[in-house]
Amino acid sequence: MESALVAAAALRVSASECDELERIVDAAERATTWAEFHSADRHFHRRCAELSGLVEATSYQTTYEMLARYFLPYPLDRLGGSHQEHRAIVDALRAADGSRAAAISRNHVGSLRRDMFMALPR
DSSP: OHHHHHHHHHTTOOHHHHHHHHHHHHHHHHOOSHHHHHHHHHHHHHHHHHHHOOTHHHHHHHHHHHHHTTOOOOOGGGOHHHHHHHHHHHHHHHTTOHHHHHHHHHHHHHHHHHHHOTTSOO
8 A cells, every 4th residue: 555655655755855855854863762753653654645736645554553553663773764664765755756756665664564464375
């Protein structure tokens, strides 16, 4: 679902909205606590969904918020890949490259699937 949303966002996002997303990623990188990071991370994902303009964004956000309650704190030093993926998504959005944004998003969400949902087949 997230991949479809960022692909749609790539078709309509403005330069100033990409700048806003970059500021959110900057805030996540500056975080000194899990709570600060998690707040910025949630903001990034919610904002990408909003920028898609799709009606499905509401369902996505409801599901995301439900799942976010189960996120376990990660050591901050393990989150560098997340920041890089967020920056790559913003770069793809800025280039209006929905396919690339979707692929990066799939990988990004896939890492959560691998790390958090142990009962799912690998």
